[in-house]
Amino acid sequence: MKTYDAVVVGARCGGSVVAGKLAREGWNVLLVDKARFPSDTVSTHAMFANTLARFDALGILERLYDRHQIPRLFPRWRILEHELSGSYTAVGGYTYGISVRRIALDSVLVDWAIDGGVKTSFGERVQGLIGSGADGDPLRGVILEGGEEIHAPWVIGADGRASTVASLLNLEKTKPMTGEMAYLFAYWRGLPQEEVSSIDVNYSQQALMHNPGEDGIDLLSVGGPPEITRGSTADREKAYAARLHAFPESFDAGHLDKAERISDLIVVPETMMRGFFRRATGPGWVLVGDAGHFKHPGTAQGISDAVEQAIYVADAMAGDDPELEGFHEWRQERSSGHYEWSFIYGSWPVLGMAEPFLSGLAADSEARQDWLDTFTRIKGPSDVTTPERLGKWLSG
Numbered sequence: 315m316k317t318y319d320a321v322v323v324g325a326r327c328g329g330s331v332v333a334g335k336l337a338r339e340g341w342n343v344l345l346v347d348k349a350r351f352p353s354d355t356v357s358t359h360a361m362f363a364n365t366l367a368r369f370d371a372l373g374i375l376e377r378l379y380d381r382h383q384i385p386r387l388f389p390r391w392r393i394l395e396h397e398l399s400g401s402y403t404a405v406g407g408y409t410y411g412i413s414v415r416r417i418a419l420d421s422v423l424v425d426w427a428i429d430g431g432v433k434t435s436f437g438e439r440v441q442g443l444i445g446s447g448a449d450g451d452p453l454r455g456v457i458l459e460g461g462e463e464i465h466a467p468w469v470i471g472a473d474g475r476a477s478t479v480a481s482l483l484n485l486e487k488t489k490p491m492t493g494e495m496a497y498l499f500a501y502w503r504g505l506p507q508e509e510v511s512s513i514d515v516n517y518s519q520q521a522l523m524h525n526p527g528e529d530g531i532d533l534l535s536v537g538g539p540p541e542i543t544r545g546s547t548a549d550r551e552k553a554y555a556a557r558l559h560a561f562p563e564s565f566d567a568g569h570l571d572k573a574e575r576i577s578d579l580i581v582v583p584e585t586m587m588r589g590f591f592r593r594a595t596g597p598g599w600v601l602v603g604d605a606g607h608f609k610h611p612g613t614a615q616g617i618s619d620a621v622e623q624a625i626y627v628a629d630a631m632a633g634d635d636p637e638l639e640g641f642h643e644w645r646q647e648r649s650s651g652h653y654e655w656s657f658i659y660g661s662w663p664v665l666g667m668a669e670p671f672l673s674g675l676a677a678d679s680e681a682r683q684d685w686l687d688t689f690t691r692i693k694g695p696s697d698v699t700t701p702e703r704l705g706k707w708l709s710g
Protein backbone atom coordinates (compact mmCIF):
# COMPACT_ATOMS: atom_id res chain seq x y z
CA MET A 315 0.00 0.00 0.00
CA LYS A 316 1.41 3.40 -0.98
CA THR A 317 0.78 6.33 1.36
CA TYR A 318 1.33 10.03 0.69
CA ASP A 319 0.42 13.31 2.40
CA ALA A 320 -1.66 14.27 -0.65
CA VAL A 321 -2.61 12.74 -3.99
CA VAL A 322 -3.26 15.24 -6.78
CA VAL A 323 -5.39 14.06 -9.71
CA GLY A 324 -4.60 16.00 -12.91
CA ALA A 325 -1.15 17.39 -13.72
CA ARG A 326 -1.68 20.57 -15.73
CA CYS A 327 -2.07 24.21 -14.59
CA GLY A 328 -3.88 23.48 -11.34
CA GLY A 329 -2.42 20.08 -10.45
CA SER A 330 1.27 20.61 -11.14
CA VAL A 331 1.30 23.95 -9.37
CA VAL A 332 -0.44 22.77 -6.19
CA ALA A 333 1.67 19.58 -6.11
CA GLY A 334 4.93 21.43 -6.75
CA LYS A 335 4.22 24.00 -4.06
CA LEU A 336 3.23 21.43 -1.43
CA ALA A 337 6.32 19.34 -2.18
CA ARG A 338 8.48 22.42 -1.71
CA GLU A 339 6.84 22.76 1.73
CA GLY A 340 8.05 19.25 2.56
CA TRP A 341 4.86 17.31 1.73
CA ASN A 342 5.07 13.84 0.22
CA VAL A 343 2.86 14.27 -2.87
CA LEU A 344 1.80 11.93 -5.68
CA LEU A 345 0.70 13.60 -8.93
CA VAL A 346 -1.50 11.35 -11.08
CA ASP A 347 -2.61 11.91 -14.65
CA LYS A 348 -4.11 9.61 -17.25
CA ALA A 349 -2.00 11.46 -19.84
CA ARG A 350 1.74 11.10 -20.35
CA PHE A 351 3.64 14.34 -20.88
CA PRO A 352 4.29 16.11 -23.20
CA SER A 353 0.57 16.09 -23.82
CA ASP A 354 -1.65 18.63 -25.58
CA THR A 355 -5.13 19.81 -24.66
CA VAL A 356 -7.56 22.15 -26.41
CA SER A 357 -6.94 25.75 -25.42
CA THR A 358 -6.16 29.13 -26.92
CA HIS A 359 -3.57 29.28 -24.11
CA ALA A 360 -3.62 33.07 -23.73
CA MET A 361 -2.11 34.25 -20.44
CA PHE A 362 -1.85 37.76 -19.13
CA ALA A 363 0.44 39.87 -16.96
CA ASN A 364 -0.93 38.45 -13.69
CA THR A 365 -0.08 34.87 -14.69
CA LEU A 366 3.39 35.92 -15.84
CA ALA A 367 3.96 37.54 -12.44
CA ARG A 368 2.84 34.36 -10.64
CA PHE A 369 4.98 32.11 -12.85
CA ASP A 370 7.90 34.46 -12.28
CA ALA A 371 7.55 34.27 -8.51
CA LEU A 372 7.38 30.46 -8.64
CA GLY A 373 10.44 30.12 -10.91
CA ILE A 374 8.33 28.71 -13.75
CA LEU A 375 8.67 31.65 -16.14
CA GLU A 376 12.44 31.36 -16.46
CA ARG A 377 12.03 27.66 -17.30
CA LEU A 378 9.55 28.58 -20.04
CA TYR A 379 11.96 31.15 -21.48
CA ASP A 380 14.89 28.69 -21.21
CA ARG A 381 13.05 26.22 -23.43
CA HIS A 382 11.17 28.47 -25.83
CA GLN A 383 11.23 31.70 -27.77
CA ILE A 384 8.10 33.44 -26.54
CA PRO A 385 6.91 36.76 -27.97
CA ARG A 386 5.40 39.45 -25.76
CA LEU A 387 1.77 40.00 -26.75
CA PHE A 388 -0.12 43.25 -26.43
CA PRO A 389 -3.89 42.98 -26.84
CA ARG A 390 -5.77 44.39 -29.81
CA TRP A 391 -9.51 43.82 -30.01
CA ARG A 392 -11.69 45.01 -32.86
CA ILE A 393 -15.36 44.43 -32.11
CA LEU A 394 -18.00 45.67 -34.55
CA GLU A 395 -15.30 47.98 -35.98
CA HIS A 396 -14.45 49.55 -32.61
CA GLU A 397 -10.80 49.15 -31.72
CA LEU A 398 -9.69 48.49 -28.15
CA SER A 399 -5.97 48.07 -27.71
CA GLY A 400 -3.13 48.96 -25.38
CA SER A 401 -1.16 47.26 -22.65
CA TYR A 402 -2.08 45.98 -19.21
CA THR A 403 -1.35 48.01 -16.10
CA ALA A 404 1.84 46.40 -14.82
CA VAL A 405 1.55 43.34 -12.59
CA GLY A 406 4.92 42.33 -11.15
CA GLY A 407 6.50 44.50 -13.87
CA TYR A 408 4.65 42.77 -16.74
CA THR A 409 2.40 44.79 -19.04
CA TYR A 410 1.79 42.14 -21.70
CA GLY A 411 0.64 38.57 -22.11
CA ILE A 412 2.01 35.43 -23.74
CA SER A 413 0.55 32.44 -25.52
CA VAL A 414 2.27 29.07 -25.16
CA ARG A 415 0.78 25.85 -26.52
CA ARG A 416 -0.28 23.52 -23.75
CA ILE A 417 2.00 20.78 -25.02
CA ALA A 418 4.88 23.11 -24.13
CA LEU A 419 3.45 24.90 -21.06
CA ASP A 420 2.16 21.82 -19.25
CA SER A 421 5.47 19.96 -19.70
CA VAL A 422 7.30 22.82 -18.03
CA LEU A 423 4.77 22.78 -15.17
CA VAL A 424 5.11 19.01 -14.71
CA ASP A 425 8.92 19.20 -14.71
CA TRP A 426 8.81 22.07 -12.21
CA ALA A 427 6.66 19.89 -9.91
CA ILE A 428 8.98 16.88 -10.27
CA ASP A 429 12.06 19.00 -9.58
CA GLY A 430 10.38 20.13 -6.36
CA GLY A 431 10.15 16.53 -5.17
CA VAL A 432 6.71 15.46 -6.45
CA LYS A 433 6.33 11.74 -7.33
CA THR A 434 4.28 10.94 -10.40
CA SER A 435 2.03 8.25 -11.85
CA PHE A 436 1.24 9.03 -15.48
CA GLY A 437 -0.65 7.06 -18.13
CA GLU A 438 -3.23 5.57 -15.80
CA ARG A 439 -6.56 7.09 -14.81
CA VAL A 440 -8.09 7.40 -11.39
CA GLN A 441 -11.33 5.45 -11.37
CA GLY A 442 -12.27 5.17 -7.71
CA LEU A 443 -12.05 6.96 -4.39
CA ILE A 444 -11.34 5.60 -0.92
CA GLY A 445 -13.99 7.02 1.40
CA SER A 446 -17.17 8.89 0.47
CA GLY A 447 -15.85 12.39 1.20
CA ALA A 448 -18.90 13.09 3.37
CA ASP A 449 -18.91 14.14 7.02
CA GLY A 450 -17.60 11.27 9.16
CA ASP A 451 -16.13 9.45 6.16
CA PRO A 452 -13.40 11.67 4.68
CA LEU A 453 -11.66 10.79 1.44
CA ARG A 454 -8.54 8.81 2.19
CA GLY A 455 -7.11 8.20 -1.28
CA VAL A 456 -7.82 7.05 -4.83
CA ILE A 457 -7.90 3.82 -6.81
CA LEU A 458 -6.15 3.66 -10.18
CA GLU A 459 -7.74 1.85 -13.10
CA GLY A 460 -5.35 -1.08 -12.63
CA GLY A 461 -6.74 -1.48 -9.10
CA GLU A 462 -3.81 0.01 -7.18
CA GLU A 463 -4.84 1.91 -4.04
CA ILE A 464 -3.07 5.18 -3.23
CA HIS A 465 -3.67 6.32 0.34
CA ALA A 466 -3.51 9.95 1.42
CA PRO A 467 -5.43 12.14 3.89
CA TRP A 468 -5.99 14.69 1.08
CA VAL A 469 -7.26 14.12 -2.46
CA ILE A 470 -6.81 17.20 -4.63
CA GLY A 471 -9.01 17.02 -7.74
CA ALA A 472 -7.36 19.08 -10.48
CA ASP A 473 -8.76 16.86 -13.20
CA GLY A 474 -10.52 19.41 -15.34
CA ARG A 475 -14.10 20.22 -16.21
CA ALA A 476 -15.11 16.55 -16.67
CA SER A 477 -13.57 15.80 -13.25
CA THR A 478 -13.70 12.14 -12.23
CA VAL A 479 -13.10 13.12 -8.60
CA ALA A 480 -16.15 15.44 -8.64
CA SER A 481 -18.31 12.82 -10.40
CA LEU A 482 -17.36 10.12 -7.90
CA LEU A 483 -18.17 12.55 -5.06
CA ASN A 484 -21.60 13.07 -6.70
CA LEU A 485 -21.12 16.84 -6.61
CA GLU A 486 -23.92 18.89 -8.10
CA LYS A 487 -23.21 21.44 -10.85
CA THR A 488 -24.84 24.77 -10.09
CA LYS A 489 -25.46 28.03 -12.03
CA PRO A 490 -25.08 26.42 -15.48
CA MET A 491 -24.41 28.80 -18.39
CA THR A 492 -23.88 28.28 -22.12
CA GLY A 493 -22.34 30.53 -24.75
CA GLU A 494 -23.32 30.89 -28.39
CA MET A 495 -19.99 30.75 -30.19
CA ALA A 496 -18.28 27.65 -31.53
CA TYR A 497 -14.66 27.66 -32.73
CA LEU A 498 -12.30 26.06 -35.22
CA PHE A 499 -8.58 26.18 -34.42
CA ALA A 500 -5.43 25.46 -36.42
CA TYR A 501 -1.71 26.06 -35.86
CA TRP A 502 0.50 27.78 -38.42
CA ARG A 503 4.20 28.35 -38.89
CA GLY A 504 5.76 31.13 -40.96
CA LEU A 505 3.38 34.05 -40.33
CA PRO A 506 4.97 37.50 -39.83
CA GLN A 507 5.80 37.81 -36.14
CA GLU A 508 4.18 40.71 -34.33
CA GLU A 509 3.88 41.44 -30.63
CA VAL A 510 0.10 41.53 -30.82
CA SER A 511 -2.63 39.08 -29.96
CA SER A 512 -5.77 40.09 -31.80
CA ILE A 513 -9.45 39.35 -31.64
CA ASP A 514 -11.88 40.54 -34.30
CA VAL A 515 -15.66 40.20 -34.24
CA ASN A 516 -17.80 41.46 -37.12
CA TYR A 517 -21.51 41.98 -37.76
CA SER A 518 -21.90 38.60 -39.54
CA GLN A 519 -21.27 36.26 -36.58
CA GLN A 520 -17.67 35.84 -37.60
CA ALA A 521 -14.68 36.06 -35.27
CA LEU A 522 -10.95 35.67 -35.81
CA MET A 523 -8.37 35.26 -33.05
CA HIS A 524 -4.64 35.39 -33.74
CA ASN A 525 -2.34 34.22 -30.94
CA PRO A 526 1.36 34.17 -31.83
CA GLY A 527 2.78 31.37 -29.70
CA GLU A 528 6.14 29.93 -28.78
CA ASP A 529 8.90 29.20 -31.31
CA GLY A 530 7.15 30.88 -34.24
CA ILE A 531 3.97 28.79 -34.03
CA ASP A 532 0.76 30.79 -34.27
CA LEU A 533 -2.77 29.79 -33.39
CA LEU A 534 -5.38 31.12 -35.80
CA SER A 535 -8.82 30.35 -34.44
CA VAL A 536 -12.17 31.41 -35.82
CA GLY A 537 -15.54 31.74 -34.13
CA GLY A 538 -19.00 31.36 -35.55
CA PRO A 539 -22.42 29.89 -34.84
CA PRO A 540 -22.50 26.23 -33.75
CA GLU A 541 -23.03 25.11 -37.38
CA ILE A 542 -19.38 25.85 -38.25
CA THR A 543 -18.32 22.81 -36.22
CA ARG A 544 -20.85 20.50 -37.87
CA GLY A 545 -21.16 18.92 -41.33
CA SER A 546 -18.26 17.37 -43.22
CA THR A 547 -14.54 18.12 -42.91
CA ALA A 548 -14.84 20.08 -46.17
CA ASP A 549 -17.68 22.18 -44.70
CA ARG A 550 -15.57 23.03 -41.64
CA GLU A 551 -12.52 23.88 -43.77
CA LYS A 552 -14.74 26.24 -45.80
CA ALA A 553 -16.07 27.95 -42.67
CA TYR A 554 -12.50 28.30 -41.34
CA ALA A 555 -11.16 29.75 -44.58
CA ALA A 556 -14.10 32.18 -44.91
CA ARG A 557 -13.35 33.69 -41.52
CA LEU A 558 -9.60 33.91 -42.13
CA HIS A 559 -10.47 36.09 -45.12
CA ALA A 560 -13.21 38.14 -43.42
CA PHE A 561 -11.05 40.73 -41.64
CA PRO A 562 -8.80 42.34 -44.26
CA GLU A 563 -8.35 45.49 -42.12
CA SER A 564 -6.52 43.56 -39.43
CA PHE A 565 -5.41 40.22 -40.89
CA ASP A 566 -3.83 39.97 -44.34
CA ALA A 567 -4.90 36.50 -45.52
CA GLY A 568 -2.21 36.78 -48.23
CA HIS A 569 0.30 35.83 -45.52
CA LEU A 570 -1.24 32.36 -45.41
CA ASP A 571 0.15 31.58 -48.88
CA LYS A 572 3.69 31.90 -47.53
CA ALA A 573 2.93 30.09 -44.26
CA GLU A 574 2.46 26.40 -43.48
CA ARG A 575 -0.49 24.98 -41.58
CA ILE A 576 0.94 22.42 -39.19
CA SER A 577 -2.23 20.95 -37.67
CA ASP A 578 -5.59 19.58 -38.67
CA LEU A 579 -8.60 21.67 -37.77
CA ILE A 580 -9.39 21.40 -34.06
CA VAL A 581 -13.14 21.43 -33.55
CA VAL A 582 -14.48 23.25 -30.47
CA PRO A 583 -18.29 23.00 -30.29
CA GLU A 584 -20.17 25.36 -27.97
CA THR A 585 -21.06 22.32 -25.83
CA MET A 586 -17.39 22.09 -24.76
CA MET A 587 -17.72 25.44 -23.01
CA ARG A 588 -20.63 25.03 -20.60
CA GLY A 589 -20.10 26.84 -17.33
CA PHE A 590 -20.82 25.62 -13.80
CA PHE A 591 -19.80 25.79 -10.16
CA ARG A 592 -19.26 22.86 -7.82
CA ARG A 593 -18.66 22.79 -4.06
CA ALA A 594 -14.87 23.33 -3.74
CA THR A 595 -13.98 21.45 -0.53
CA GLY A 596 -15.17 18.72 1.79
CA PRO A 597 -13.74 16.18 4.21
CA GLY A 598 -10.39 15.05 2.80
CA TRP A 599 -10.88 16.64 -0.61
CA VAL A 600 -10.57 19.88 -2.55
CA LEU A 601 -11.19 20.77 -6.20
CA VAL A 602 -8.78 23.15 -7.95
CA GLY A 603 -9.22 24.80 -11.38
CA ASP A 604 -11.82 23.64 -13.89
CA ALA A 605 -12.83 20.66 -11.76
CA GLY A 606 -14.55 23.04 -9.36
CA HIS A 607 -15.64 25.87 -11.65
CA PHE A 608 -15.63 26.37 -15.41
CA LYS A 609 -16.27 29.70 -17.09
CA HIS A 610 -16.41 30.56 -20.79
CA PRO A 611 -12.88 30.68 -22.24
CA GLY A 612 -13.72 33.91 -24.12
CA THR A 613 -12.02 35.93 -21.37
CA ALA A 614 -9.10 33.45 -21.16
CA GLN A 615 -9.14 33.20 -17.36
CA GLY A 616 -8.96 29.43 -16.91
CA ILE A 617 -5.19 29.03 -16.65
CA SER A 618 -4.76 32.00 -14.35
CA ASP A 619 -7.66 30.91 -12.12
CA ALA A 620 -6.31 27.35 -11.88
CA VAL A 621 -2.84 28.66 -10.97
CA GLU A 622 -4.20 31.22 -8.50
CA GLN A 623 -6.35 28.58 -6.80
CA ALA A 624 -3.45 26.11 -6.69
CA ILE A 625 -1.28 28.70 -4.96
CA TYR A 626 -4.06 29.58 -2.50
CA VAL A 627 -4.75 25.93 -1.64
CA ALA A 628 -1.08 24.98 -1.17
CA ASP A 629 -0.37 28.07 0.96
CA ALA A 630 -3.45 27.46 3.10
CA MET A 631 -2.86 23.71 3.57
CA ALA A 632 0.77 24.20 4.50
CA GLY A 633 0.00 27.39 6.42
CA ASP A 634 -2.74 28.85 8.57
CA ASP A 635 -5.85 27.17 7.12
CA PRO A 636 -4.89 23.48 6.99
CA GLU A 637 -8.54 22.37 6.76
CA LEU A 638 -9.22 24.80 3.89
CA GLU A 639 -12.15 26.34 5.71
CA GLY A 640 -11.88 29.59 3.76
CA PHE A 641 -11.27 28.25 0.25
CA HIS A 642 -14.82 27.74 -1.01
CA GLU A 643 -15.97 31.25 -0.07
CA TRP A 644 -12.77 32.81 -1.40
CA ARG A 645 -13.17 31.03 -4.76
CA GLN A 646 -16.82 32.06 -4.99
CA GLU A 647 -15.91 35.68 -4.34
CA ARG A 648 -13.02 35.62 -6.83
CA SER A 649 -15.15 34.07 -9.58
CA SER A 650 -18.58 35.55 -9.16
CA GLY A 651 -18.18 38.83 -11.06
CA HIS A 652 -16.23 37.25 -13.88
CA TYR A 653 -18.53 34.29 -14.49
CA GLU A 654 -21.39 36.07 -16.30
CA TRP A 655 -18.84 38.45 -17.86
CA SER A 656 -17.06 35.49 -19.49
CA PHE A 657 -20.29 34.33 -21.13
CA ILE A 658 -20.84 37.77 -22.65
CA TYR A 659 -17.59 37.11 -24.55
CA GLY A 660 -18.90 33.71 -25.58
CA SER A 661 -21.99 35.28 -27.15
CA TRP A 662 -22.53 37.59 -30.09
CA PRO A 663 -22.78 41.33 -29.35
CA VAL A 664 -26.39 42.40 -28.92
CA LEU A 665 -26.84 44.86 -31.75
CA GLY A 666 -28.33 48.19 -30.75
CA MET A 667 -26.78 48.03 -27.29
CA ALA A 668 -23.27 46.87 -28.18
CA GLU A 669 -22.46 49.73 -30.59
CA PRO A 670 -22.97 52.66 -28.18
CA PHE A 671 -21.26 50.67 -25.42
CA LEU A 672 -18.23 49.87 -27.58
CA SER A 673 -18.10 53.35 -29.04
CA GLY A 674 -18.13 54.88 -25.53
CA LEU A 675 -15.51 52.44 -24.29
CA ALA A 676 -13.22 52.99 -27.28
CA ALA A 677 -13.41 56.78 -26.85
CA ASP A 678 -12.72 56.81 -23.09
CA SER A 679 -9.06 56.01 -22.37
CA GLU A 680 -9.58 55.54 -18.62
CA ALA A 681 -12.48 53.15 -19.15
CA ARG A 682 -10.52 51.30 -21.84
CA GLN A 683 -7.67 50.76 -19.40
CA ASP A 684 -10.11 49.50 -16.76
CA TRP A 685 -11.51 47.12 -19.36
CA LEU A 686 -8.05 45.82 -20.32
CA ASP A 687 -7.28 45.37 -16.62
CA THR A 688 -10.28 43.06 -16.17
CA PHE A 689 -8.16 40.46 -17.97
CA THR A 690 -5.50 40.62 -15.26
CA ARG A 691 -8.21 40.94 -12.58
CA ILE A 692 -6.88 44.26 -11.29
CA LYS A 693 -10.37 45.46 -12.14
CA GLY A 694 -13.70 43.72 -12.09
CA PRO A 695 -16.46 44.07 -14.68
CA SER A 696 -18.41 46.47 -12.45
CA ASP A 697 -15.39 48.83 -12.40
CA VAL A 698 -15.83 49.18 -16.18
CA THR A 699 -19.59 49.36 -16.41
CA THR A 700 -20.20 52.02 -13.77
CA PRO A 701 -23.69 53.57 -13.82
CA GLU A 702 -22.13 56.95 -14.80
CA ARG A 703 -20.32 55.50 -17.81
CA LEU A 704 -23.26 53.39 -18.95
CA GLY A 705 -25.57 56.38 -18.60
CA LYS A 706 -23.26 58.52 -20.71
CA TRP A 707 -22.48 55.93 -23.39
CA LEU A 708 -25.93 54.43 -23.81
CA SER A 709 -27.71 57.77 -23.95
CA GLY A 710 -25.51 58.66 -26.93
Ligand SMILES: Cc1cc2nc3c(=O)[nH]c(=O)nc-3n(C[C@H](O)[C@H](O)[C@H](O)COP(=O)(O)OP(=O)(O)OC[C@H]3O[C@@H](n4cnc5c(N)ncnc54)[C@H](O)[C@@H]3O)c2cc1C
Nearest residue numbers: 324327328348358359360440473474478603604611616617
Ligand atom coordinates in the same frame (compact mmCIF):
# COMPACT_ATOMS: atom_id res chain seq x y z
C1 LIG B 1 -11.62 25.98 -26.20
C2 LIG B 1 -10.92 26.44 -24.97
C3 LIG B 1 -10.06 27.51 -25.01
C4 LIG B 1 -9.42 27.95 -23.85
N1 LIG B 1 -8.58 29.02 -23.92
C5 LIG B 1 -7.99 29.49 -22.80
C6 LIG B 1 -7.11 30.59 -22.84
O1 LIG B 1 -6.84 31.16 -23.90
N2 LIG B 1 -6.55 31.02 -21.68
C7 LIG B 1 -6.86 30.43 -20.47
O2 LIG B 1 -6.36 30.88 -19.44
N3 LIG B 1 -7.68 29.37 -20.40
C8 LIG B 1 -8.25 28.88 -21.54
N4 LIG B 1 -9.07 27.80 -21.47
C9 LIG B 1 -9.33 27.19 -20.16
C10 LIG B 1 -8.13 26.38 -19.69
O3 LIG B 1 -7.74 25.48 -20.68
C11 LIG B 1 -8.52 25.64 -18.42
O4 LIG B 1 -9.18 26.52 -17.54
C12 LIG B 1 -7.30 25.06 -17.73
O5 LIG B 1 -6.69 24.10 -18.55
C13 LIG B 1 -7.72 24.41 -16.42
O6 LIG B 1 -6.63 23.73 -15.86
P1 LIG B 1 -6.86 22.52 -14.88
O7 LIG B 1 -5.51 22.17 -14.37
O8 LIG B 1 -7.94 22.85 -13.93
O9 LIG B 1 -7.46 21.32 -15.78
P2 LIG B 1 -7.00 20.70 -17.15
O10 LIG B 1 -6.05 21.58 -17.88
O11 LIG B 1 -8.27 20.31 -17.86
O12 LIG B 1 -6.20 19.37 -16.74
C14 LIG B 1 -6.88 18.29 -16.21
C15 LIG B 1 -5.96 17.06 -16.25
O13 LIG B 1 -6.60 16.02 -15.51
C16 LIG B 1 -6.36 14.78 -16.17
N5 LIG B 1 -7.44 13.86 -15.79
C17 LIG B 1 -8.76 14.01 -16.02
N6 LIG B 1 -9.43 12.94 -15.52
C18 LIG B 1 -8.51 12.14 -14.96
C19 LIG B 1 -8.59 10.89 -14.30
N7 LIG B 1 -9.76 10.26 -14.09
N8 LIG B 1 -7.46 10.31 -13.88
C20 LIG B 1 -6.26 10.90 -14.08
N9 LIG B 1 -6.11 12.09 -14.71
C21 LIG B 1 -7.23 12.71 -15.14
C22 LIG B 1 -6.38 15.14 -17.64
O14 LIG B 1 -5.68 14.17 -18.40
C23 LIG B 1 -5.70 16.52 -17.65
O15 LIG B 1 -4.31 16.39 -17.89
C24 LIG B 1 -9.68 27.30 -22.62
C25 LIG B 1 -10.55 26.21 -22.56
C26 LIG B 1 -11.15 25.78 -23.73
C27 LIG B 1 -12.08 24.59 -23.66
